Amino acid sequence: MVLKIFFPQCCNRADSGLLVGRWISGHDSAVVLAVIHYPFIPGQVKQYVQQMQAKSGVELSVLGSWSLPKEGQEGMESFLRDLSTIFPQQRWLQIHREIGKTGFTCEVLNRDQNGRVVQQETKKKSKKVEEEDGEAGGDKEEQEEEEEEEKVIFVHYEQRKVMLSQLHPIQNGVPDPKTDPPSELRQMFQTVATSQPLFFMDRYDDGPLKSTHWQSEGREASIIVELLKQASVPLCLLISWLLSIWTWICNIRIFSLYPLRWLSSKLSTCVQLSYKTEHMRTLSSAKPAAGHTQFMRKANILVSFLVDVALGMLLISWLYRDNHIAMLANTLVPAADHVAKELDELLQWLMGAPAGLKMNRALDQVLGRFFLYHIHLWISYIHLMSPFIEGILWYGGLSACLGLTFALSLLSDMVALLTFHIYCFYVYGARLYCLKIYGLSSLWRLFRGKKWNVLRQRVDSCSYDLDQLFIGTLLFTVLLFLLPTTALYYLVFTLLRLVVVLFQGVLHLSVDFINSFPLFAVGLRIFRPYRLAEGVKFRVLCEEPGTALHLLMEINPLKFSTVVQMYRTPTYSCYPKDSWAALVKKLFVGELIYPWRHKTIKTE
Amino acid sequence: MGPDSAPGPAVPWRKVLWERQPFPDNYVDQRFLEELRRNEGIRQYRYWAVVKEAGFVGQQLSCVAIFITLWLYMEQGLLSPERLLLTSLVCALLGYGLHQALTSQMESGCELRTRLADLQSATIFLSFTFGFSPVLKTLTESVSTDTVYAMSAVMLLAHLVSFPYAHPSTPGSLSLNAALFASVCLASRLPGALHTFAMLSCALLVFAMWPCLLQRLRENAPSQFTGLCVGVCIGGVGGLGSQSPGGAVLLALALGSVTLLCPLLLVMLQRHKDNIQGPWDEAEIHEDISHFLH
Numbered sequence: 086m087v088l089k090i091f092f093p094q095c096c097n098r099a100d101s102g103l104l105v106g107r108w109i110s111g112h113d114s115a116v117v118l119a120v121i122h123y124p125f126i127p128g129q130v131k132q133y134v135q136q137m138q139a140k141s142g143v144e145l146s147v148l149g150s151w152s153l154p155k156e157g158q159e160g161m162e163s164f165l166r167d168l169s170t171i172f173p174q175q176r177w178l179q180i181h182r183e184i185g186k187t188g189f190t191c192e193v194l195n196r197d198q199n200g201r202v203v204q205q206e207t208k209k210k211s212k213k214v215e216e217e218d219g220e221a222g223g224d225k226e227e228q229e230e231e232e233e234e235e236k237v238i239f240v241h242y243e244q245r246k247v248m249l250s251q252l253h254p255i256q257n258g259v260p261d262p263k264t265d266p267p268s269e270l271r272q273m274f275q276t277v278a279t280s281q282p283l284f285f286m287d288r289y290d291d292g293p294l295k296s297t298h299w300q301s302e303g304r305e306a307s308i309i310v311e312l313l314k315q316a317s318v319p320l321c322l323l324i325s326w327l328l329s330i331w332t333w334i335c336n337i338r339i340f341s342l343y344p345l346r347w348l349s350s351k352l353s354t355c356v357q358l359s360y361k362t363e364h365m366r367t368l369s370s371a372k373p374a375a376g377h378t379q380f381m382r383k384a385n386i387l388v389s390f391l392v393d394v395a396l397g398m399l400l401i402s403w404l405y406r407d408n409h410i411a412m413l414a415n416t417l418v419p420a421a422d423h424v425a426k427e428l429d430e431l432l433q434w435l436m437g438a439p440a441g442l443k444m445n446r447a448l449d450q451v452l453g454r455f456f457l458y459h460i461h462l463w464i465s466y467i468h469l470m471s472p473f474i475e476g477i478l479w480y481g482g483l484s485a486c487l488g489l490t491f492a493l494s495l496l497s498d499m500v501a502l503l504t505f506h507i508y509c510f511y512v513y514g515a516r517l518y519c520l521k522i523y524g525l526s527s528l529w530r531l532f533r534g535k536k537w538n539v540l541r542q543r544v545d546s547c548s549y550d551l552d553q554l555f556i557g558t559l560l561f562t563v564l565l566f567l568l569p570t571t572a573l574y575y576l577v578f579t580l581l582r583l584v585v586v587l588f589q590g591v592l593h594l595s596v597d598f599i600n601s602f603p604l605f606a607v608g609l610r611i612f613r614p615y616r617l618a619e620g621v622k623f624r625v626l627c628e629e630p631g632t633a634l635h636l637l638m639e640i641n642p643l644k645f646s647t648v649v650q651m652y653r654t655p656t657y658s659c660y661p662k663d664s665w666a667a668l669v670k671k672l673f674v675g676e677l678i679y680p681w682r683h684k685t686i687k688t689e
Numbered sequence: 690m691g692p693d694s695a696p697g698p699a700v701p702w703r704k705v706l707w708e709r710q711p712f713p714d715n716y717v718d719q720r721f722l723e724e725l726r727r728n729e730g731i732r733q734y735r736y737w738a739v740v741k742e743a744g745f746v747g748q749q750l751s752c753v754a755i756f757i758t759l760w761l762y763m764e765q766g767l768l769s770p771e772r773l774l775l776t777s778l779v780c781a782l783l784g785y786g787l788h789q790a791l792t793s794q795m796e797s798g799c800e801l802r803t804r805l806a807d808l809q810s811a812t813i814f815l816s817f818t819f820g821f822s823p824v825l826k827t828l829t830e831s832v833s834t835d836t837v838y839a840m841s842a843v844m845l846l847a848h849l850v851s852f853p854y855a856h857p858s859t860p861g862s863l864s865l866n867a868a869l870f871a872s873v874c875l876a877s878r879l880p881g882a883l884h885t886f887a888m889l890s891c892a893l894l895v896f897a898m899w900p901c902l903l904q905r906l907r908e909n910a911p912s913q914f915t916g917l918c919v920g921v922c923i924g925g926v927g928g929l930g931s932q933s934p935g936g937a938v939l940l941a942l943a944l945g946s947v948t949l950l951c952p953l954l955l956v957m958l959q960r961h962k963d964n965i966q967g968p969w970d971e972a973e974i975h976e977d978i979s980h981f982l983h
Binding site: 443444445446447531532533534548549551552554555556557558559561562563566567 | 810813814817818821824825827828829830831832859860861862863865866869870873874893897
């Protein structure tokens with residue numbers, strides 16, 4: 086039988102006393118949490134242990150005795166053995182260490198059913214153990230008789246790090262009884278993490294007991310953290326009050342009219358606003374974070390928000406300096422003019438004989454003139470707006486103080502508005518082309534004497550009348566010969582639209598990235614890697630013959646990719662709605678494509 | 690005993706498999722292939738009857754040739770569209786009268802309704818064609834001449850191949866559509882919108898109306914039908930000959946081979962027919978539901 090004892094490194098040089106800790110149920114191991122020194126009154130120790138058990142919810146008990154004899158403290162051995170009768174346990178550990186030697190010796194006293202005390206010797210082990218997330222080293226043998234030799238392994242751990250660490254994958258709440266009980270490692274981590282009340286008693290306390298643990302030199306606190314904690318309460322109250330006013334404004338009836346609501350769902354600025362409101366609501370809720378995941382999410386949101394605002398301020402400081410806004414405004418109108426001129430030339434080229442293709446001249450002229458007139462309207466609109474552009478840019482730039490994401494969303498919306506004519510052209514071209522393709526396919530079926538059976542969803546033969554055949558063939562001929570012209574216009578405008586969509590997609594992706602990247606988690610992983618633990622690794626400390634095996638347990642931090650994947654904030658990320666094949670098919674048939682779709686935030 | 694041994698026991702062999710017989714499973718006695726039937730249902734073709742039927746095919750070929758002749762005349766400006774329109778109208782009226790005369794024995798009553806329906810159809814045709822003729826005229830402007838000719842040729846060939854020779858009055862979709870497509874392609878090459886309109890009306894007459902009349906004639910006056918076929922063939926060759934003698938020669942050759950040579954081949958090759966039928970064929974169900982009707 087192998088007995089594992091998890092021993093904190095801070096207690097390696099503690100004075101002699103009693104070991105307080107927990108036996109891990111289901112496995113042959115014990116976690117030592119603190120050492121209570123001499124002199125003590127056993128009754129007070131029992132009371133203290135019961136108090137701590139009630140406060141922390143951990144099944145604490147006195148595990149055994151620890152002796153590191155200094156000068157003038159001989160004769161402790163028999164005293165320690167008698168202690169085992171005072172604290173009735175199933176097993177009693179007697180750990181002994183000599184100054185100058187590194188190894189411990191451990192004696193395990195077992196009580197069998199009759200209450201007789203049986204002593205067993207330790208045995209040295211020479212196996213190296215590597216564990217990942219609590220798969221026990223499978224060395225258990227059935228204990229038969231009292232003469233069985235018991236092997237003891239001391240696993241040293243750094244108490245503060247294990248207390249702050251979180252083992253992944255995270256199991257929240259009460260573990261399901263149907264699944265396997267939590268592993269040994271997980272139980273050990275949980276024990277240390279929840280035994281915080283035990284670590285409040287430092288050596289400056291005036292109580293009757295003195296103990297040694299990681300915090301026994303005095304509790305540390307940081308003034309900044311305390312000040313922030315104090316300041317955060319009124320800040321949260323303020324933010325919640327502001328949010329409630331904002332929500333009330335948004336829910337005014339006038340904003341619930343259909344066109345405004347549809348418009349606000351399309352403009353990415355409004356979507357960002359609602360998204361940020363949700364985040365603020367999460368941050369400013371009065372309840373503290375329950376559980377590690379929620380805490381990480383709140384922290385990530387806060388850090389992302391702060392970084393966002395910092396980047397936005399940077400943008401503002403660049404924008405409002407050296408008259409950049411006026412320069413931007415002065416280049417915007419000529420840029421729009423230039424785009425319109427390019428479109429003009431493109432249409433003139435299409436109205437000629439582009440690339441030697443066979444265009445129907447009459448239809449060509451009609452379509453070309455139609456689109457040219459639209460461009461002319463658009464240019465006059467831009468010229469009308471040109472005095473106001475600077476003002477709009479100035480006030481729009483102010484929105485970056487809410488965050489860089491806002492500025493980017495505003496830019497995306499402005500691009501959408503400025504290229505609205507391209508969108509219109511695309512819709513016209515696509516609708517015309519779609520109609521043509523639909524008509525052609527139907528008339529081609531008529532050409533061969535078949536028709537589409539809607540009930541059976543298949544093509545059936547059909548006997549048409551003479552006039553149906555005649556008119557059908559005429560229309561088919563007309564549509565067929567006009568196909569190259571329409572197809573070319575459709576192709577050109579679809580390409581333009583795709584360019585605009587691509588640009589907007591890039592903006593949205595960067596906004597999404599800023600929103601969802603878990604900066605806090607990555608920072609934690611870099612600066613405090615022990616807080617996000619994936620597992621542990623063991624290093625052999627001491628393997629002297631005659632003493633037990635000593636291992637040092639070091640925490641294996643999570644990989645960066647796992648950190649990012651686990652802690653990224655869910656966003657309304659845009660992802661492609663169709664696969665490539667479906668997209669190409671839609672383009673071919675002439676259906677209108679909206680390649681990006683926004684996921685709505687799931688409300689809990 | 691083996692499979693090739695002398696005649697076995699006195700028990701005669703029966704062609705059944707459910708009974709254990711002293712013969713092997715693949716044994717057949719001397720009645721092998723007794724039930725084989727050769728060339729059952731073969732028809733004896735008589736040469737001149739086949740020639741008469743093939744004349745219909747030749748007639749259709751000549752129709753197409755006449756249509757092309759008319760187009761050639763219009764393209765060269767030798768035929769004005771107004772004259773063509775007038776002639777078409779007159780022919781249409783004559784043909785309609787003939788058609789009605791031939792059908793009057795079969796149906797009684799409902800003549801007025803049929804006439805109104807016919808008038809409505811005619812109005813739709815003419816108005817539609819007239820309205821679309823400016824559009825149709827510019828359809829193939831940018832397409833090269835060779836492409837137009839090639840397309841029309843292919844379409845007319847498709848028309849000839851898929852023509853319902855057995856019962857021409859129900860218009861076969863593919864054949865009529867192919868012919869109209871070809872006529873639109875050719876008509877769009879003409880100089881004016883009125884030319885296009887005239888050409889299309891003529892096409893309608895030749896490809897849509899003429900077969901209906903032919904059907905009636907074939908049913909009711911077979912001997913005149915044969916004479917008409919011959920007349921159309923001669924007219925086709927002559928008309929094409931006035932424009933291009935080479936074309937006329939080609940047409941005559943084609944007509945000769947279709948009408949005279951192919952039937953000869955058919956009759957001669959009947960000798961080499963060797964169909965075998967027997968009990969191994971798929972069963973055909975001859976539906977006789979009269980005994981259900983009691």
